[in-house]
Amino acid sequence: MKTLVTYMTQTGNTKKIAEAIYEEITGEKDIKDITDVSNFEGYDLVFVGFPVLQFNIPEKVSEFVKENVAGKNIAFFMTHAVPEGFEAIHSWTGSCKDIAAGGNYLGTFECQGELAQPVIDMLMESDDPQMKEFGEMGPSTKGQPDESRVQKAREFAKEIQAKVQ
Numbered sequence: 001m002k003t004l005v006t007y008m009t010q011t012g013n014t015k016k017i018a019e020a021i022y023e024e025i026t027g028e029k030d031i032k033d034i035t036d037v038s039n040f041e042g043y044d045l046v047f048v049g050f051p052v053l054q055f056n057i058p059e060k061v062s063e064f065v066k067e068n069v070a071g072k073n074i075a076f077f078m079t080h081a082v083p084e085g086f087e088a089i090h091s092w093t094g095s096c097k098d099i100a101a102g103g104n105y106l107g108t109f110e111c112q113g114e115l116a117q118p119v120i121d122m123l124m125e126s127d128d129p130q131m132k133e134f135g136e137m138g139p140s141t142k143g144q145p146d147e148s149r150v151q152k153a154r155e156f157a158k159e160i161q162a163k164v165q
């Protein structure tokens with residue numbers, strides 16, 4: 001049983017969750033930035049992580065998954081600025097399921113991640129009102145993902161691994 005934990009990150013939040021999942025996984029395992037992964041060959045289970053960007057899965061992540069998911073056990077983890085429970089999260093987890101078509105979709109973990117100050121500044125300057133709204137949300141995201149969220153990610157890792165053993 002060999003597991004790959006791969007992720008995209010810009011400011012480190014998704015990487016923090018990736019590392020927690022990786023630590024919790026037993027057996028043979030690798031953790032890699034998605035840019036260092038050419039395909040999922042040789043892995044029995046793959047976790048793919050990303051930050052939600054502009055209300056969506058980053059395109060390079062979704063394209064990569066679609067190209068490589070056939071026949072694979074796959075789970076996702078994502079971080080986002082909006083608080084957990086925010087309605088749009090359902091559509092993001094739904095999109096994870098969609099891009100995993102052809103593989104064996106096992107589940108998605110999601111939690112809030114801090115908006116870094118340069119990102120807040122950039123969002124506040126945007127002409128898009130929705131992006132400005134995210135910028136205003138910035139201070140409330142401070143410190144995320146915190147230890148309680150990291151712990152939930154560990155539990156998620158265990159649950160997912162149990163599904164394929």
Ligand SMILES: Cc1cc2nc3c(=O)[nH]c(=O)nc-3n(C[C@H](O)[C@H](O)[C@H](O)COP(=O)(O)O)c2cc1C
Nearest residue numbers: 010011012013014051052054055079080081082113
């Ligand atoms: C350009 C840009 C767009 C973003 N769009 C969204 C969004 O639509 N919804 C959301 O909840 N968070 C959004 N965020 C916030 C990130 O998803 C969040 O800060 C995430 O934890 C960053 O993860 P990272 O540190 O791994 O890059 C956006 C961030 C950036 C930089």
